[in-house]
Amino acid sequence: MEEAIKKEILYDLSQAIAILEQRESKDVEELRILSDHGIEDVAVHKNLDLISLTVLIYSLYKIIASITDKDYSTILQELRNAKSSLEKNQLGKYNVSIKVLFQLVRKGDAKVKVHLQDVMEAAKIKKSAALFEKGLSIGQAAGLMGLSNWDLQAYAGKTTALDQHEENVPATKRVATALKIFGVS
Amino acid sequence: MAGPQRVLFFDTGPIITLVMSRLVWILPELKKQFGGKFYITPAVKRELVTRPMDIKRYEFEALEALKLIKEGVLEIYDKVPEKEVARLHTLANSSFKLDNQNMEVVQSGEIESVVCALQAGAEAMIMDERTMRLFIENNKEMKALLERRFNKTVSIDKENMNHFSKELGSIKIIRSIELICVAYKMGLLNSYLPAQKDGREVLVEAVLWAAKYNGAAVTEHEVEEIKDLMLKK
Numbered sequence: 001m002e003e004a005i006k007k008e009i010l011y012d013l014s015q016a017i018a019i020l021e022q023r024e025s026k027d028v029e030e031l032r033i034l035s036d037h038g039i040e041d042v043a044v045h046k047n048l049d050l051i052s053l054t055v056l057i058y059s060l061y062k063i064i065a066s067i068t069d070k071d072y073s074t075i076l077q078e079l080r081n082a083k084s085s086l087e088k089n090q091l092g093k094y095n096v097s098i099k100v101l102f103q104l105v106r107k108g109d110a111k112v113k114v115h116l117q118d119v120m121e122a123a124k125i126k127k128s129a130a131l132f133e134k135g136l137s138i139g140q141a142a143g144l145m146g147l148s149n150w151d152l153q154a155y156a157g158k159t160t161a162l163d164q165h166e167e168n169v170p171a172t173k174r175v176a177t178a179l180k181i182f183g184v185s
Numbered sequence: 186m187a188g189p190q191r192v193l194f195f196d197t198g199p200i201i202t203l204v205m206s207r208l209v210w211i212l213p214e215l216k217k218q219f220g221g222k223f224y225i226t227p228a229v230k231r232e233l234v235t236r237p238m239d240i241k242r243y244e245f246e247a248l249e250a251l252k253l254i255k256e257g258v259l260e261i262y263d264k265v266p267e268k269e270v271a272r273l274h275t276l277a278n279s280s281f282k283l284d285n286q287n288m289e290v291v292q293s294g295e296i297e298s299v300v301c302a303l304q305a306g307a308e309a310m311i312m313d314e315r316t317m318r319l320f321i322e323n324n325k326e327m328k329a330l331l332e333r334r335f336n337k338t339v340s341i342d343k344e345n346m347n348h349f350s351k352e353l354g355s356i357k358i359i360r361s362i363e364l365i366c367v368a369y370k371m372g373l374l375n376s377y378l379p380a381q382k383d384g385r386e387v388l389v390e391a392v393l394w395a396a397k398y399n400g401a402a403v404t405e406h407e408v409e410e411i412k413d414l415m416l417k418k
Contacts, residue, residue, distance in 0.1 A: 064336040134334040137316040138198060138400075139232070139292040142293040148236045150243040153201050153400035163404050171362075172414055178363035181193070181308055182218050184370045 001049060006086060009053055012037070013083040016057055020076045022071070031061035052098055059105040067104075075104055099146055125155045132156055191221025194258065196295065197232045198400065199361035200312035204246050205399035208392070211307050211368040213258045218371060221308075224262040226301050228294030229397055230254070237290035262301050263288065269304075270297045273349060280346035281339050288331065290341070291317050299353050309357040311364065313402035324350040362396055362403045362411065369415055375418075388414045 001008075012034065019030045030129065035058040067075075082097035131141035132152060142152040179185065203209040216223050225233065233250045237243035253259045274293040281288040295317045302310045312318060319326055324346050331339045368374055374392060377382045393408045402412070 079366045135290065135316060135331050137291050137295055137314050139295055139314070140289060140316075143292060148240060148243065149197050149232050150201055150237050150240065150246065153198060154205060157202075157205075157398045157400035166326075167404065167407065168319060168326060169358075171403070171410050174359055174363050175366050175411060175414060177309070177357055178367050179370060181357075181359070182215065182367045182371075184218065184367055 002093065005050055008042070008050060010083060010086060012053055012057060013086070016060070017076065017079050017083065020064075020072070020079065023072055025065075028061060028065050031057060031064060035061055056098065056101055056105065059102075063105055071104055071107070075101060102146065125151055128152050129155055129159060146182055189306065191219060192224060192302075192305050192307040193221065194224050194226070194262070194298055194305070194307045194310050195229065196298045196312040196314060197229045198402070199245075199311045200229075200250060200253075201235055201257075201363065202313065202361040202396055202399050203364070204249050206392075206395045206401075207315065208321050208365065208368070208396070209249055209253065211364070211373050212253060213256070214371070214373050215364060215367060215410065216258055218367075223259050224301070224305065224307070225254075225259050226262055226265060226294070226297045228297045230261055232294065240248045262303070262305065263313055265297055265301055266304060270300050273300060273352065276349045276352075280324075280342050280349060281327065282342070283331070283335060283337060283339050285340075290331075291320065296353075299356055302356055303353065307356070309359050311361070312358050313360050313400070315402050318402075321353050321356065321358065336351075345382065361401045362393065362407075365392055365396055365401075366411060366415060386412070386416060 015034050015037075016031070017026055020036065035054060064072070064075075078097050078101050082094050082101070085091075085093035085097060125147060128141040128147055129152065133140060138149050138152050138156065142149050200209070200212075203212065212223070222309065234247045234254070237247035237250075245276075250259075270293055273296050274291075277291050277296065278289045279287050281290060285306075286314050289315075295314055298309055298312070299317070299321070301307075316327075319330065327346070328339055328341050332417060369389065369392065377392075381387065389412050390408075393403070393412060397403050397408055
């Protein structure tokens with residue numbers, strides 16, 4: 001991750017943590033303002049990690065007033081975990097925390113899920129397609145981003161991802177095998 | 186006396202391709218022609234039906250897949266040898282290391298399908314998943330592939346890698362695109378033939394590209410190759 005991006009993400013995480021340290025009615029408005037700040041960063045950097053975090057903060061703004069105290073504490077703790085992992089350059093752990101936070105958002109409000117689905121899913125699909133192109137299986141690449149195989153397969157079919165691969169068994173041989181199995185000539 | 190039941194196992198990918206290409210209706214016809222059972226594992230059912238039922242965009246597609254199960258076209262194979270799947274999952278995902286870390290290249294669900302297919306004596310596995318196919322069919326290429334993709338040196342545990350490939354290597358694999366070829370050769374797609382001189386060519390090209398655009402694991406070069414093969418008299 002680029003230093004500039006990391007700096008922005010750490011800033012946003014620190015602000016979100018500061019806002020949520022104590023549960024107050026002004027949290028909602030402060031999260032909205034923070035998410036607006038995040039959008040400016042996204043416009044400058046066009047970075048997917050930043051997009052994810054910005055979308056996450058926006059979704060927290062949407063659900064925070066209606067969640068239980070227990071979920072509120074879990075969200076705060078997971079934000080702290082994300083910040084700590086990123087500070088130590090533990091990107092795998094950071095991604096896990098972000099994934100958990102999105103799961104908590106989904107749990108919070110089904111309506112938010114519908115509104116944010118397009119933006120959130122687009123970012124995740126792009127990332128999982130990159131993993132797929134690197135040689136991970138569709139299931140593995142989709143699963144890491146919390147997506148279903150349907151999402152990634154629909155996307156991958158419309159890109160060149162499936163062409164970046166040399167088949168080892170000639171197509172003619174596989175067709176012959178299939179026709180034989182089905183008893184078709 | 187009747188011989189053993191003929192069996193084919195399906196991975197998730199080919200069914201997704203057929204559903205999204207509006208070709209899933211060929212499966213009951215293919216099953217009749219095959220004269221045996223079409224199985225999926227519980228992990229495949231989860232990915233095919235349970236999961237997309239929660240995703241508005243794919244909810245109806247999930248119902249289409251569920252219909253195949255309800256009508257008995259696809260049956261759930263419930264004798265999954267869990268320990269064997271776990272052992273092979275560990276073996277596969279400890280075969281390659283990047284920056285001294287094991288690379289998890291395949292999911293246990295993908296392994297589950299192949300292990301069940303072998304256990305049930307299936308004649309073939311219907312699978313589009315390229316990583317798994319490469320691992321089974323030509324594991325030497327896996328290292329080169331990963332190195333090209335990650336632009337880093339990948340170290341291999343040759344023993345684990347070969348052990349995995351050897352254990353699963355006897356299964357025949359065919360892809361969704363080959364199922365479509367069978368359907369074409371059976372004449373199942375004839376009702377789509379346009380009334381024009383090169384109607385067959387148009388139909389074959391259209392159906393192969395529809396499958397490719399909906400995630401069938403087939404390269405552009407292969408589409409051309411298969412098209413020529415299908416049109417050959």
